[in-house]
Amino acid sequence: MPMLKVSKNRRHLETSSGETFFYLADTVWSAFTNISFDEWEVYLNYRKRQGFNVLQINLLQQWDASGTELNIKPFACKEDGSFQFYSRNNEYFERAEKMIELAVNKGFVPALVLLWSNYVPDTWASNIDDKNNMPLELVEEYVKYVDSKFSKYDPIYLVSGDTDFPTARSIDYYRLALNTIKQLSPHCLAAFHIRGRLMDIPEEFSNSDQVDFYMFQSGHNSEFQYMSYKLAEEFYNKPVKKPAINSEPCYEQMGYSRMKYGRYNRFDVRKAAWQSLLSGAGAGVTYGAHGIWSWHKEGKDFGLLGEAFDKPFDWRKAITFEGAWDYSFAKKIVELYKLYDLKPLDIVLKDTKEIRLAVSEQSANVAIYVPVNTVITLDQLFANYHFMVIDLENRRFADAAIMVEEGKTVIDMHLFEADVLIIGEKRA
Known part of the structure; x- marks a missing residue:
């Protein structure tokens, strides 16, 4: 897969040869802890045939992933199950690298999250569960190690995952991670995956030429689905022009957040995509299926951390949801009619x-x-x-x-x- 760059007009992504790249991602946050190699091959082949070209993956363990029979974690564990960050499990990262190599060979661009919000103190996620806050003194070493394993595959680095920026301390973490990865691999695009409905990131990041594009998420709260176009407008009109992508619209068959009764259907998911694309976030869009992102298997547990969602479907069912074909069709329409650099x-x-x-x-x-x-x-x-x-x-x-x-x-x-x-x- 060729390296990606930002277009001269700062509205879309393109390949190193100058061809427009429409970012069509699937969220498979829990890949490295939950998916066997055989399952990974099945998944990649299916999504590739559908036309997806980006995979959003958490480099570390997803805090609200489904249970798994695989027993592999990025760090050694203490008696209470929390991580011993000073004892890295190299086998975990070597396995993850093999998964990324296979994905890249099939034509996918990995979008890898460096620090999901629960790993950073003071964020909304850490206020729920702070047992796995990474020590600040280890962030630079961790990012350097990630760079040594993955940057050869020209990934996109998502510096944050589902985060807010409530304190100077939390910003320190993300500043250090961003600066480190950009110093080591400036050719890799970088962005922040931010919390649902959040409209702003700190000016030092939005103004920084190290942050290549904007990501927002209209999210899974049933009362705020208008955010699919509201946030797109907001980021399109930021003083510093950059491509914008809705990196987490409502997921197909996801239960409404906060355990409110109801699930998002194919129409809801499709509407979120097109409203974002035509309201300023035309660089691409991300799909999610409830059962794929957490990689759920029937009979395994699914906790209520984070936003608290209803039970997922088994991944074998979730991969066949029709909404993924709708997103694939959207990409074909954009390419057919050359709907690039759209102005709302x-x-x-x-x-x-x-x-x-x-x-x-x-x-x-x-x-x-x-x-x-x-x-x-x-x-x-x-x-x-x-x-x-x-x-x-x-x-x-x-x-x-x-x-x-x-x-x-x-x-x-x-x-x-x-x-x-x-x-x-x-x-x-």
Whole structure:
């Protein structure tokens, strides 16, 4: 897989040869502690055929992973089960390296988390469980070791995992990790994976040229799903321009956070993706399946740490969820219509923010996400465009019925019952 870089216009990622790279990731946070090599091969082959090109993985043990029969951890354990950070298990990291080598050989870019929030003191996760806070004096040595094992594979480094930045001490950890990995391997892209609904990271990081792109997560709280477009707008309009990615929208079949009854279905997950992509986070998007990220097996335990979710599905079932194909289809649509560097526009004359619209460079293409069927009036004239409606649930195409009047464009109700993407292509 070629090395990645940020485009000159600071809106998307591209390969070293200059080809646009649409970031389509799957979250498999618990890979290194929970997945056997045989399972890993099955998983990689399946996701590769679906078109995924990035894997988001926690380098250390995921604090809310499912139980596993594998007995391999990154450090020796004390009697209470917490880590003895001064006694690293090299066998664990050697095994992880073999897994990464296999993934890279199949065409994936690893996105590796250096320090999930529970490993850093004062974060929201450490306020729940602080028994595995890594000593600050070991952070530099740990990152150097990670660099020696993994940087040869040109990964993306996610300096943080699901974090906030509540204190100077927590920032010290992330500053040290970022500076160390960038000094050792400046060719590897770096970003911060931050807590759900968080809109800001410290200015020293957002302004830093060591942080290559923004990641946010609209998350799993059922009351705040509008964050899929709200956060995209926020990061698109940051003073320091960088590509933006929704790195953790709601996961398919994930129970609502805080054990609220209900699960996110295929439509919810698809809506989060398209609302993010058309609202400023057009560099890519991440998918998640409840049972894959924690690598769950029927009969194994699943705890209530963190945000507390309902029981996951067995990974063999979760890998087949239809929403992953919807994300794969989204990548194909972006590539087919060259929906890169999209600029969000507020020209939909409707009393809702749920319908999202963006235009590509020089307004060559217009993309509109419509979650519920309705007549749409646009406060702009698109007389010289051909509009196509794409049924996102059944992946069908149909011509749109368009009227142009008094400087406005009216798109009549379409033929489908599910959510759609409407594409307007400028005629030559």
